[in-house]
Structure formats: structure tokens, C-alpha cells
Amino acid sequence: xxxxxxxxxxxxxxxxxxxxxxxxxxxxxxxxxxxxxxxxxxxxxxxxxxxxxxxxxxxxxxxxxxxxxxxxxxxxxxxxxxxxxxxxxxxxxxxxxxxxxxxxxxxxxxxxxxxxxxxxxxxxxxxxxxxxxxxxxxxxxxxxxxxxxxxxxxxxxxxxxxxxxxxxxxxxxxxxxxxxxxxxxxxxxxxxxxxxxxxxxxxxxxxxxxxxxxxxxxxxxxxxxx
Numbered sequence: 001x002x003x004x005x006x007x008x009x010x011x012x013x014x015x016x017x018x019x020x021x022x023x024x025x026x027x028x029x030x031x032x033x034x035x036x037x038x039x040x041x042x043x044x045x046x047x048x049x050x051x052x053x054x055x056x057x058x059x060x061x062x063x064x065x066x067x068x069x070x071x072x073x074x075x076x077x078x079x080x081x082x083x084x085x086x087x088x089x090x091x092x093x094x095x096x097x098x099x100x101x102x103x104x105x106x107x108x109x110x111x112x113x114x115x116x117x118x119x120x121x122x123x124x125x126x127x128x129x130x131x132x133x134x135x136x137x138x139x140x141x142x143x144x145x146x147x148x149x150x151x152x153x154x155x156x157x158x159x160x161x162x163x164x165x166x167x168x169x170x171x172x173x174x175x176x177x178x179x180x181x182x183x184x185x186x187x188x189x190x191x192x193x194x195x196x197x198x199x200x201x202x203x204x205x206x207x208x209x210x211x212x213x214x215x216x217x218x219x220x221x222x223x224x225x226x
Contacts, residue, residue, distance in 0.1 A: 011205050014039075018198040025186045026195070032058070033087025033156050034184040036191075050150035050158055055086075055185040057177065063120060064090045064101075067182040071167065072141035072174030076105035076157065084142055086182055087156035092116060098129075103155035109137040125175040141174055143167050 021037050028034040035050035057067055066088035068074070073084035089101040098107045098114040106113045114129060114137040122130040127139035144150065146169075148162030167173035 011201075015198050015201050015205070019195060022191050022195045022198065025191050026188060029184050029186040029188050029191070031087075031156070031184050032089055032181040033085060034186065035086065035150065035152075035158070036184070036186045037152055050152055051185060052144075052150060053185050055183040057180050058183050059180050061179050063122075063178060065179060065181045066090060066123060066139075067177045067180035068141065068174040069177055070172065070174040071170040072143055073158075074100070075108040075140050075142045076100055076103065077108055078103075078105050082160070083153055083157040084144065084150070084160055085156050085158065088181055092118075100156065103157055105157070108140045110140050111137065114139070123176055123178040125177065126173075127176055139176065141167075141176075143170055143173075146170070 017039055021039050025036050033055075035052060035055075038049055038051060054070075057069070066074075068086060068088065073086055074088065076083045076085060083103075083105065085100060085103075087100060087102055090098055090107065091101045093099050093104070093106075096115045096117070098116060099105060100107060108114075109129075110127075116129070116136065117131055119131065121136075123139065124130070127141060128135050129137040129139060142160075143165045144160045145163045145165040148160050148164075150158040151161060153159050
């Protein structure tokens, strides 16, 4: 009996994790670069994996907005920790570094951090950064392999578990588009359906647990009469 209750409790916990993940997806359905999260085997939301499919391109016209068309991720480093992101909203920090707007982490270039002078700049589709028509840096893109796992780390960042691939193995390098943002790949209608399914499953298991508890209580009362 106790083993069965443990199985049911684990199932209810998995449903709760699934609900939390779906709620997180819905809340970020309009967040640029956000990748839909999903769970495997009842993993908690903090360890949820990311759906790497590309979202729609949205024109903003801002020089500080970049989108990747095709494969690839922006790279960011923080105290030795490596992260990737598809969120291309950028800003300049107080040191003149080009950083990811959501997290404040410096955007990694081929030669390290990217420093810019005040004023306009241009980003070519191959990642070359120009100021006053002089090439000053090149934005680095990284390419997780198809079987690599992306784990959500918050603020539009993901940790990669697995190997990196060559761009040619993924259909060619990604191309940068300045003045655009990649939108979330969340389908709100699909998430609402999944939310209802998880909620109904939780409620059905909960009723089964309550029924078993009533049977157990009745059995104990009957034994007490002897």
C-alpha cells in the first residue's frame, strides 16, 4: 500500500512540476529569444530543458537588437561560467562593453569581450562589428550539437550539456540580422491545453489517493473492532 502511495505522490509531484513549467512558458510567451521549456520524467522546473526551434523574427529597427537567423547561439561568460542565449537585446554598460540586456553578461566576441565607443555601430551578417566603417570586433556564435541538452539558467540564458558541433553539420552558420529580435517559440494555445491536461491528471490521482485513504481508514477501524 505504501509503495503505491509513493508512486502516486511521485506522479502528483511530476504534474506539479509540469504545471510550473507550462506557467513559466506562458509568462514568457512574449519574451524575445525565449525557448519553450519542457520536463522529462518529472524533472523540476529549474532543470527543465529548452526547445531549440527558432521563433519568428520581429523588426525593431534598433542597432542594439540582434537576431540569429538559422543555427547558433550568442555566447556569454560570467566568472568562468559559460552560457548561451538567443536573446539578442543588447546594451552598453558603464565600461563600454556590449552586454546582454536581460542578464547584463558581456557578449563574447572572437577575441573576448567587445568594447565600443559611444555612437552608432553596424553588425554584418557574419558577426563583424563596425564603427566608423572600421572593423572593431566579431561576435562569436557557438553551435551546440543536435543531441546536446539546453538547460534553462534564467534571464534568457541556457547551460549546454553535451558537445559542440561545426556549423556545417547543422546546415551552415547562423546569420545575424541587426534591427531584429527573435521572438519566443512558445505556442500559447498548446501550452493552455497542456496545462489543462496536467491539472486534470493531478486531480484524478488526488482523488485516487483520497479513495485509498478512505479504504485504509475503514480497514483500520474494522480491525479495531476485534
